[in-house]
Each structure stands twice: as structure tokens, then as C-alpha cells.
Amino acid sequence: MSSHSNYNPTNPVEKWFDERLPLIRFSKEHLMDFPTPKNINYWWTMGAVLAIVLVVQIVTGIILAMHYVPNIEMAFDSVEHIRRNVNYGRIIQGTHAVGASMFFFAVYIHMFRGLYYGSYKAPREILWILGVIIFLLMMATSFLGYTLPWGQMSYWGATVITNVFSAIPLVGTPILEFLRGGFVVDNPTLNRFFSLHYLLPFIIAAVVALHIWALHVPGNGNPTGVEVKSNADTIPFHPYYTMKDLFVIVVFFIPFAWFVFFAPDILGHADNYIRANPFVTPAHIVPEWYLLPFYAMLRAVDFDVLFINAKLGGVIVMFGSILILMVLPWLDKSKTRSGNYRPMFKPFFWLFVLNFLMLMYLGAQVAEGIYVILSKVGTAYYFGYFLIVLPILARIETPKPLPNSISESILDKHEAKAAKKIQIGGEGNE
Amino acid sequence: MATNVKNDPTRRDFLYVTTAAVGAVGAAAAVWPLIDQMNPDATVKALAVIEADLSAIEVGQSVTFKWRGQPIFIRHRTAAEIETAKAVPLEDMIDPQTDAERVIAGHEQWLVMVGICTHLGCVPLGQKPDDLKGDFNGWFCPCHGSHYDSAGRIRKGPAPKNLLVPPYEFMSDTLVKIG
Numbered sequence: 070m071s072s073h074s075n076y077n078p079t080n081p082v083e084k085w086f087d088e089r090l091p092l093i094r095f096s097k098e099h100l101m102d103f104p105t106p107k108n109i110n111y112w113w114t115m116g117a118v119l120a121i122v123l124v125v126q127i128v129t130g131i132i133l134a135m136h137y138v139p140n141i142e143m144a145f146d147s148v149e150h151i152r153r154n155v156n157y158g159r160i161i162q163g164t165h166a167v168g169a170s171m172f173f174f175a176v177y178i179h180m181f182r183g184l185y186y187g188s189y190k191a192p193r194e195i196l197w198i199l200g201v202i203i204f205l206l207m208m209a210t211s212f213l214g215y216t217l218p219w220g221q222m223s224y225w226g227a228t229v230i231t232n233v234f235s236a237i238p239l240v241g242t243p244i245l246e247f248l249r250g251g252f253v254v255d256n257p258t259l260n261r262f263f264s265l266h267y268l269l270p271f272i273i274a275a276v277v278a279l280h281i282w283a284l285h286v287p288g289n290g291n292p293t294g295v296e297v298k299s300n301a302d303t304i305p306f307h308p309y310y311t312m313k314d315l316f317v318i319v320v321f322f323i324p325f326a327w328f329v330f331f332a333p334d335i336l337g338h339a340d341n342y343i344r345a346n347p348f349v350t351p352a353h354i355v356p357e358w359y360l361l362p363f364y365a366m367l368r369a370v371d372f373d374v375l376f377i378n379a380k381l382g383g384v385i386v387m388f389g390s391i392l393i394l395m396v397l398p399w400l401d402k403s404k405t406r407s408g409n410y411r412p413m414f415k416p417f418f419w420l421f422v423l424n425f426l427m428l429m430y431l432g433a434q435v436a437e438g439i440y441v442i443l444s445k446v447g448t449a450y451y452f453g454y455f456l457i458v459l460p461i462l463a464r465i466e467t468p469k470p471l472p473n474s475i476s477e478s479i480l481d482k483h484e485a486k487a488a489k490k491i492q493i494g495g496e497g498n499e
Numbered sequence: 500m501a502t503n504v505k506n507d508p509t510r511r512d513f514l515y516v517t518t519a520a521v522g523a524v525g526a527a528a529a530v531w532p533l534i535d536q537m538n539p540d541a542t543v544k545a546l547a548v549i550e551a552d553l554s555a556i557e558v559g560q561s562v563t564f565k566w567r568g569q570p571i572f573i574r575h576r577t578a579a580e581i582e583t584a585k586a587v588p589l590e591d592m593i594d595p596q597t598d599a600e601r602v603i604a605g606h607e608q609w610l611v612m613v614g615i616c617t618h619l620g621c622v623p624l625g626q627k628p629d630d631l632k633g634d635f636n637g638w639f640c641p642c643h644g645s646h647y648d649s650a651g652r653i654r655k656g657p658a659p660k661n662l663l664v665p666p667y668e669f670m671s672d673t674l675v676k677i678g
């Protein structure tokens with residue numbers, strides 16, 4: 070898409086530069102003039118929020134790394150030092166820790182948007198898969214970062230999650246020792262986790278660039294799921310969507326700031342303010358809230374299936390729950406993208422959202438009694454939605470008629486509104 | 500000429516393939532150190548042998564030692580515990596092992612194990628008198644609810660294996676070398 074720029078450098082220096090490196094032209098095409106459907110709603114603003122939060126994490130993280138010490142003797146104290154002594158350290162550390170939660174909050178909205186509006190369908194499969202890769206990298210990054218303060222939850226979280234790899238038959242233990250650099254989580258582990266925690270956000274940034282590249286080939290989707298047909302369907306990205314996105318970013322930063330200033334620890338776990346102790350496991354290990362649904366699915370498998378024992382089964386289910394998203398474009402074959410036009414899809418989708426929230430709740434409960442049963446039901450629905458519900462709906466559902474174009478759908482809405490007004494007016498006259 | 504190009508490998512093809520093969524081997528050899536550096540280093544491995552003095556451990560008491568950074572549970576078992584552990588039929592177990600397979604003959608009262616749950620690596624409770632000991636009066640892992648019996652065998656819960664018995668030998672009646 071290179072035809073939509075009206076960049077005509079007049080200044081000879083700009084012209085000279087443009088002929089050698091068309092950087093300004095590129096920015097204008099992709100960040101300013103990019104034709105964007107005129108009907109996209111607020112669910113389409115999370116991408117911009119995510120980009121900003123990534124920048125916030127990188128900036129605050131680089132600052133934290135100037136004061137943080139990745140050594141088991143000093144890590145815990147160095148984080149306390151940042152919070153108590155470093156100028157503005159309390160705010161910067163708080164922003165980074167809360168930022169991770171806000172990041173996931175935004176990414177979940179972004180992903181559910183995709184699930185509802187069928188954003189993963191052709192021709193956006195690669196765009197979607199890149200998104201799933203970013204999500205995996207985010208989970209890895211936050212897990213590695215959570216280890217760094219070296220509190221009790223840091224240590225035991227790292228122990229339990231690295232142990233997941235020991236479930237792999239035959240090579241499990243060598244892989245475990247390879248990842249930890251020892252027989253248990255220890256100083257070598259903390260050191261490499263710090264190195265990788267510093268690295269991954271930059272890899273995320275690179276994958277985000279690919280994600281946006283893949284976005285700008287077909288262009289944005291929109292709530293009708295009908296592709297752009299003419300210029301009448303679009304408006305330029307700037308100023309229309311830059312301003313709309315900026316508005317949402319400002320709104321998003323209000324709760325963000327509230328957490329940082331008034332409740333920086335509320336999203337974390339109190340046990341992480343106890344120094345790591347390799348000899349005492351906390352009574353109740355819970356991951357951060359944003360990993361809970363997957364943790365619930367890991368624990369839901371407490372039975373053997375053929376030659377797969379419960380431990381390996383749980384690990385397969387946990388990784389499978391994310392990898393299944395990668396093949397989603399080929400599981401949901403319904404031609405209609407948007408959930409707005411799919412009457413049978415809608416209730417199953419909202420049930421899926423509720424089910425995800427239920428799993429999030431269950432991941433924080435003890436693995437006993439009713440909680441285990443509900444976790445199993447929740448896990449079954451999670452996979453059933455992708456493997457059974459969506460493929461069957463694609464065959465049997467009759468979607469509602471689609472508008473001919475984006476502009477038409479907007480006009481129809483206006484006409485309907487106008488008609489309603491006349492009706493109401495008419496009634497009032499009687 | 501044309502058929503020659505299509506069917507018979509030429510001297511040039513041979514050179515291409517061998518060059519690529521040698522290059523691949525060289526690249527793999529160069530990458531290996533970059534990977535292997537992640538494995539446990541010499542200092543980590545050097546801590547791999549300890550001696551534990553058992554003389555002060557009373558009957559019915561448990562003590563935790565440290566070996567390779569891991570907790571080692573040593574329990575001086577009571578006669579009753581040994582009896583119950585021996586009486587369990589193998590088919591009741593998840594990872595069947597007789598009591599005799601988990602101790603050294605002549606020292607049955609001493610149970611020596613790595614105190615790490617074989618599920619996902621938490622340290623089970625049961626070393627202190629007032630700890631939870633689970634349904635089988637041994638150890639209980641609070642993380643996801645694994646119950647171990649008085650021989651450290653998994654009896655209930657998600658853990659697949661019995662608590663690991665490390666390599667150890669008795670130097671005297673009250674001194675063991677672990678590792």
C-alpha cells in the first residue's frame with residue numbers, strides 16, 4: 070500500500086533526503102495518511118494503548134536496571150532500595166510493576182476484540198499469529214521480571230514454572246538443569262532471568278513492527294467485517310484516529326496512575342515482600358492475576374490419560390490453550406467475520422468470556438473439591454469452544470445479511486434513526 | 500550437455516554440497532559453547548557431596564540438610580512407621596516401591612530423601628511436629644495437594660513419583676555421605 074500518500078516534498082533538502090531514504094514518506098504513509106475504516110469503534114483503540122505501555126515498560130525498566138542488582142544476596146534489598154531511596158524510585162518501580170498488569174489488561178481486551186469480530190480470518194491470519202507470539206513473549210517477559218525482586222513468590226513461581234519442563238519425557242531433567250543453571254533455582258537462574266528479561270521486550274518491539282506491517286497490508290478490519298471497498302469507506306489515520314487513540318490513552322492512564330500512586334501493591338502478592346527462602350514454600354502459591362486462567366487449566370488435569378501422566382497432561386493442556394489460538398483461523402471457517410451478524414455465535418462467545426473469567430478466579434483458589442471440578446468444566450469449555458463450537462457453527466449458522474459496504478452500513482443506521490425520530494414525532498402529534 | 504546438467508552431478512555440485520556440509524558442522528560446533536554455558540557450572544557441581552551427622556536426631560524426629568542447594572529430608576523413623584510403610588500393598592501405590600527399596604538394609608530407621616515434591620518442585624510439609632502430614636502420615640505438599648506416606652511414597656495427588664532418594668552411603672552408624 071504505497072499509493073495513498075500525498076507527500077510531495079518541496080523543500081530541496083527534504084527532497085534530497087527523500088530520494089536517498091524515504092523515511093518521512095514512509096511515516097506519512099503509515100502513521101498519518103493511512104486509510105482507516107471510518108466506522109471502527111473503541112475496541113480498536115487498544116493497539117495504540119499497548120504500544121504506549123510497551124514504551125513505558127521499556128523506559129521504566131531501563132531505569133530500574135540502573136539500580137537493580139541481579140544477585141540473590143542483594144536483589145531483594147536493591148528493589149527495596151529503589152522504592153525507598155532512589156529519587157522517584159517508588160513511582161518508577163510502581164509504574165513498571167503496575168504497568169505489567171495494565172499491559173495484560175489491554176492485551177486481553179485486544180484479543181477478545183479479535184475473537185468477537187473475527188479479526189483472525191483471512192486475509193489477517195499472519196497478523197493474528199504474530200499477535201499470539203507477542204502474547205507468549207509477554208507472558209515469558211513478565212514471568213522473568215516477576216522473579217527479579219527475589220521474594221517468596223518470585224522464587225517459588227520460578228521453581229514451579231521451570232519445573233513444568235521436567236514433565237517432558239526423558240530429557241525433562243537435563244532441560245530443567247539447563248534452564249536453571251543448577252539443580253535448583255539459584256543465583257545463576259536469577260542472573261540469566263535478568264539478562265533475558267532485559268532482552269525480550271526488544272524482541273517484542275520487533276514482532277510488534279511485523280504485526281503492524283502485516284496490519285498495513287490488508288488494512289484495519291472493522292465492526293461490520295465488510296472490507297473497505299472505496300475511498301468513501303475510509304478516513305486518514307491522522308488526525309482522526311491519532312486523536313481518538315490519544316483520548317483513550319489518557320483515560321487508560323487514569324486507573325494506571327491511581328494504582329501507581331495509591332495502591333502499587335494491590336495487584337501483587339504480600340508474600341513477595343518476604344525474602345526468598347528455598348527451604349520454605351508459601352502455603353499457597355498463586356501466579357499474577359493475568360496468568361491465572363492458564364494456571365487453572367494446568368491444575369485441572371489431575372488424572373492420567375493412557376501413557377500421559379497427570380503432570381505432563383497438565384503441561385500439554387496449558388501450552389495447548391495458547392497454541393490453539395495459532396490455528397484458530399483454520400478452525401473457524403465461517404465466512405462472516407463480525408460477531409454482530411452471527412446470532413448463534415454470540416451467546417457462545419460471551420459464555421467463552423465468562424468462562425475465561427471463571428478460570429481466572431479458580432486459578433487463585435486451592436486445588437480442592439468444587440474448585441477442581443469447576444476448573445475441569447472450564448477447561449473443557451475453553452477447548453470445546455475452539456474445537457467443537459466454532460467448526461460446527463461455521464456449518465449450521467445462517468448469518469444475518471451484511472451491508473454492501475461500510476458507508477452503506479453507516480447510512481442505514483442514520484436512516485433508521487431518522488425514521489424512528491419521525492415515528493416518535495408522529496406519535497407525539499396524535 | 501543439457502542432459503549432463505540435469506542428471507549427472509558435476510564436480511561443482513560436489514563442491515557445493517561438501518562446502519555446505521562442512522559449514523554446517525562448523526556452525527554447530529561454534530554454537531555448542533554458546534548453549535552449554537547455560538548448564539550447571541563447576542562451582543555448582545563442586546558442592547555436590549556433603550556429610551550429615553545423625554547422632555543428635557532422636558527417634559520420631561526429622562532434620563533438613565542442604566545438598567546441591569536442595570533440601571534433604573532425613574527422618575529417624577519410629578518402629579510403627581516402618582511397620583505401616585512395609586504393610587502397604589504395592590497395588591495401592593502410584594509409583595510402586597517397597598519400603599526396603601527406599602532405605603539401606605540394616606539402617607531401616609533412617610529415611611533419606613530429596614525434600615522436593617516431584618510434581619512441580621515445592622517443598623512438602625511434614626518435617627516439623629506441628630506440620631500437616633497429609634492423609635498418609637508422611638509429608639504433604641501444599642502447592643497442589645500431593646500426599647506422601649511414611650516412606651515418602653506418593654499416594655494421592657498430582658505428583659507422579661515418590662520423593663527421590665539421593666545417592667548416599669553410611670560411613671558409620673551415625674554418619675552418612677550424600678552425593
Ligand code: HEM
Binds near residue numbers: 129132270
Ligand atoms: C514487555 C515489557 C515488560 C514487562 C511486561 C515487564 C514486567 C516486569 C514485572 C512483572 C516485574 C516485577 C515487578 C515487581 O513485582 O516488583 C519486572 C521487574 C523488573 N523489570 Fe521488567 N518488564 C518489561 C520490560 C522491562 C525492560 C525493557 C527492562 C529493562 C532492562 C526491565 C527491567 C526490570 C527490572 C530491573 C526489574 C526488577 C525490579 C522490580 O522488581 O521492579 N523490564 N518487570
Ligand code: FES
Binds near residue numbers: 656
Ligand atoms: S508441587 Fe507439590 S503438589 Fe504440585
